[in-house]
Amino acid sequence: TQLLEQSPQFLSIQEGENLTVYCNSSSVFSSLQWYRQEPGEGPVLLVTVVTGGEVKKLKRLTFQFGDARKDSSLHITAAQPGDTGLYLCAGGWGTYKYIFGTGTRLKVLA
Amino acid sequence: ETGVTQTPRHLVMGMTNKKSLKCEQHLGHNAMYWYKQSAKKPLELMFVYSLEERVENNSVPSRFSPECPNSSHLFLHLHTLQPEDSALYLCASSQERWSTEAFFGQGTRLTVV
Numbered sequence: 001t002q003l004l005e006q007s008p009q010f011l012s013i014q015e016g017e018n019l020t021v022y023c024n025s026s027s028v029f030s031s032l033q034w035y036r037q038e039p040g041e042g043p044v045l046l047v048t049v050v051t052g053g054e055v056k057k058l059k060r061l062t063f064q065f066g067d068a069r070k071d072s073s074l075h076i077t078a079a080q081p082g083d084t085g086l087y088l089c090a091g092g093w094g095t096y097k098y099i100f101g102t103g104t105r106l107k108v109l110a
Numbered sequence: 111e112t113g114v115t116q117t118p119r120h121l122v123m124g125m126t127n128k129k130s131l132k133c134e135q136h137l138g139h140n141a142m143y144w145y146k147q148s149a150k151k152p153l154e155l156m157f158v159y160s161l162e163e164r165v166e167n168n169s170v171p172s173r174f175s176p177e178c179p180n181s182s183h184l185f186l187h188l189h190t191l192q193p194e195d196s197a198l199y200l201c202a203s204s205q206e207r208w209s210t211e212a213f214f215g216q217g218t219r220l221t222v223v
Binding site for chain 1: 114152153154200210211213214215216217
């Protein structure tokens with residue numbers, strides 16, 4: 001059974017701090033996405049990574065796909081209150097094979 | 111017009127009621143999805159519709175019935191639900207017949223009493 005574990009589950013930090021959240025699995029994925037979901041809204045796609053070792057940057061967010069395509073990390077530099085939300089990773093493999101991670105709930109305090 | 115629109119945003123229904131959730135996408139995408147988001151559980155894929163076929167998660171109870179009359183509209187018909195079905199139901203669409211990059215609606219918060 002495919003499973004994507006995210007850690008930490010909850011994270012509360014001060015504005016300006018850096019943080020990293022992780023997405024881990026024992027299975028290989030053909031692609032992996034990161035989403036952010038704010039309260040009362042649906043998830044919004046942030047990035048897709050497909051190549052092992054790939055690094056993508058989106059302003060203060062840096063995403064990395066593990067070399068073996070089993071894990072990924074999201075690093076936020078100088079977090080801001082607007083970064084607050086639920087961060088979800090999602091992995092795909094095969095046809096109609098797609099799962100979401102358990103989520104990391106981030107709160108950035110001003 | 112937002113990309114994916116869901117109505118209603120909130121719904122309270124009794125266990126004997128019949129109701130429907132509606133989703134409309136304005137992105138010209140070819141595939142649409144229903145997801146269920148419960149507290150403390152990962153987002154669960156319920157149904158996938160593409161132009162040609164429906165893919166159904168085998169673990170979805172028959173009290174949930176999807177309908178996709180065209181590539182822009184998706185419905186989820188609900189009947190004789192249970193309190194444990196209370197959750198946020200999210201609709202999504204994607205460009206490709208099957209893509210892991212999805213655009214989500216705002217969801218319908220469903221409460222079964």
